[in-house]
Amino acid sequence: MxxxxxxxxxxxxxxxxxxxxxxxxxxxxxxxxxxxxxxxxxxxxxxxxxxxxxxxxxxxxxxxxxxxxxxxxxxxxxxxxxxxxxxxxxxxxxxxxxxxxxxxxxxxxxxxxxxxxxxxxxxxxxxxxxxxxxxxxxxxxxxxxxxxxxxxxSMSLMELSTPVLRLWHQILLLPLVGIIDTGRARQVTDHLLEAIARHEARVTVIDLTGVPIIDTSVAQHIMKTIDAARLLGSRVVLTGISPEGAQTLTKLGIRFGDVTCRASLRAGIAEALLLTGKCIASMEDSGR
Amino acid sequence: MPVAAPPDTGPVARERGLHVICIRGEQHVMQAARTARQLAERLGFTRNLAYHVATATSELASNLAVHAGGGHVYLRPLAGPDGHPTGLEVIAEDQGPGIVDLTLAMTEGYSTASRLGCGLPGASRLMDEFYIRSTPGQGTHVRAVKWRQAETPEPKRAAT
Missing domain, CATH: 1.10.490.70 (Histidine kinase N-terminal domain)
Structure with missing residues (x-):
């Protein structure tokens, strides 16, 4: 067989x-x-x-x-x-x-x-x-x-990189890091608006130190975010645009118009405190 | 090499080291910009000029992504008369719908996609040389050059 x-x-x-x-x-x-x-x-x-x-x-x-x-x-x-x-x-x-x-x-x-x-x-x-x-x-x-x-x-990176921080009473900090494309811009705006509403923020500091390149589309996204924040009654202080970035933006013909800008985050925070009627003073001064 | 000879390549010898970035969507735009910046810095551009090149590349690449449905960005060092790489050439090429009115497209504030409308004119201001050629229905070819030292007293520009 x-x-x-x-x-x-x-x-x-x-x-x-x-x-x-x-x-x-x-x-x-x-x-x-x-x-x-x-x-x-x-x-x-x-x-x-x-x-x-x-x-x-x-x-x-x-x-x-x-x-x-x-x-x-x-x-x-x-x-x-x-x-x-x-x-x-x-x-x-x-x-x-x-x-x-x-x-x-x-x-x-x-x-x-x-x-x-x-x-x-x-x-x-x-x-x-x-x-x-x-x-x-x-x-x-x-x-x-x-x-x-x-x-x-990439989803979890996105989540990680869009924190909205409460800096002080009525002051929010939005440190932008990395690539700002349409998807992220929308997410950032969503997070920010929600935080502004929740904390009744009067000033938002948007820090661009971590944004590698600001081109017209990034600028446009930021402008839209600023406009939306203003509609909720929060003023915006823009910080962290590098000297190269500033030159490039002017050559591109982009104007951030009447947006308050400060060179460093430190100056931006000082400005934000000023706008809410506060300032940082040393303890000696206040003691006298 | 898939680069069609761009118009008026000038009396420069071509250097090796072509970078090709395929742009299919928004996510590839930053890759092109980053490559341009690294390449420029490696060629000894100042931080400022490298930022200019990167931003112009980003504008051209995002045009490919938004208007043309994808395309290619070619980056290549250009050698000056002495043989040393002193320039960076950026070519953006697509087989998209093309631009019907180039003069209008190069006009400040004009955009068909409700954007700021300063991409193309802005990019041309950021670069030392800027050539654009477009055939409706066939595609658009942009060639831009940035020199390490801005020696060109009058920037050359052409739209054909």
Whole structure:
């Protein structure tokens, strides 16, 4: 009785799985500290069975379905990518893992007793196509994973970099740092207006020391923010425009009109206190 | 190199070190400006002039993003007659809708996108040389140069 390929592969399951886990990248490294070896092996076993499932259909089909048609395979591949992304430094690790499995499979395929040169070539081609599809899908998952991370990070950076600080009674400080694009400008304005309303601020100091370049679009965003702040009854003191920035702005033909500007944050704060009828005096003076 | 020969390149030898920044959206504008600033400072521009170049680059790049639906910014050091890099060339190129009336576009306070309308005229004032060429329906090509020392007594400008 002849041994069909699926039956043969089924019989070799344990051996192949062991070889895969043995040879897989990161098996010996300390990268998988948080995930115990057992948990990792179990995960690989599940993935192994998912990948093998179409190969074990008896009689063998000519075309193996790609990951697009196997929802659970997709799910497990993505789980593997996510897991790897959490520990491993290399983006290629999930791909390398699949290449190792393909090699293990091809090695075992060559040992199939019924193999002739013809069927071997055919099966090898079939298997390679199958793994190509899986690899492409995995690569796509890796990229999407990274994209997600990047956009999450930029979101949190945005959150970090738009604080509105209460400097004193009725005085707010808005230190702008980094790139001011349309999205951030809107967010900054939202935060500021909310804070002005909440604290009944009469003066807002906007500090531009951390803005690398003030061009017309940045200037326009700042002007809109200032206009909105004024409508809520807060005067604005603009500080931290560098000498280069000032020259460039005049060459560009941008005027901040009747906005109060001060060269340094220190001068801006003094101005803000003055506008609210306060000043900073040394203790000796007030003692006398 | 994908740069079409800009008009009137002048008697300067081309230096190596072309920087290409692909502008697809607002998020790439600052990258272009930052690259321009770093390049200018590396070429020995003063902080002030480097800021000028960076701002002009930022204006041109943001035009690409806002009006043309994307394009490319090319930055390249230019060598003076003595062979040392003394200038910085900024080229902004797009395949966008083009500018119908260049004179109007170079007019202070004119904008089709409800912006301040001083981007193009402002950028031309910030640079020593400024050339703009636009074919409606085909795209716009801006070439601007800043020299390390502003030796050019009369700034060259051209709109064709």
């Amino acid at each position: 002849s041994l069909s390929l699926p039956t043969f592969l089924q019989a070799r399951r344990e051996a192949m799985l062991a070889e895969w886990i043995e040879a897989s990248p990161g098996a010996d490294a300390e990268t998988s500290v948080s995930l115990s070896t057992e948990a990792r092996n179990r995960q690989m076993e599940i993935l192994f069975d998912e990948i093998m499932a179409p190969l074990l259909v008896d009689p063998p089909t000519d075309f193996l379905p790609g990951p697009e048609e196997q929802a659970s395979l997709q799910e497990h591949l993505q789980a593997m990518v996510t897991e790897q992304a959490r520990h491993a430094a290399n983006a290629t690790d999930p791909i390398a893992l699949l290449f190792v499995l393909r090699q293990v499979l091809l090695d075992h395929l060559a040992q199939w007793p019924q193999a002739s040169a013809e069927t071997l070539a055919e099966d090898t081609a079939r298997l390679t196509r199958y793994f190509d599809q899986i690899t492409l899908f995995t690569f796509d998952s890796v990229i999407r994973q990274r994209d997600r991370q990047i956009s999450e990070q």
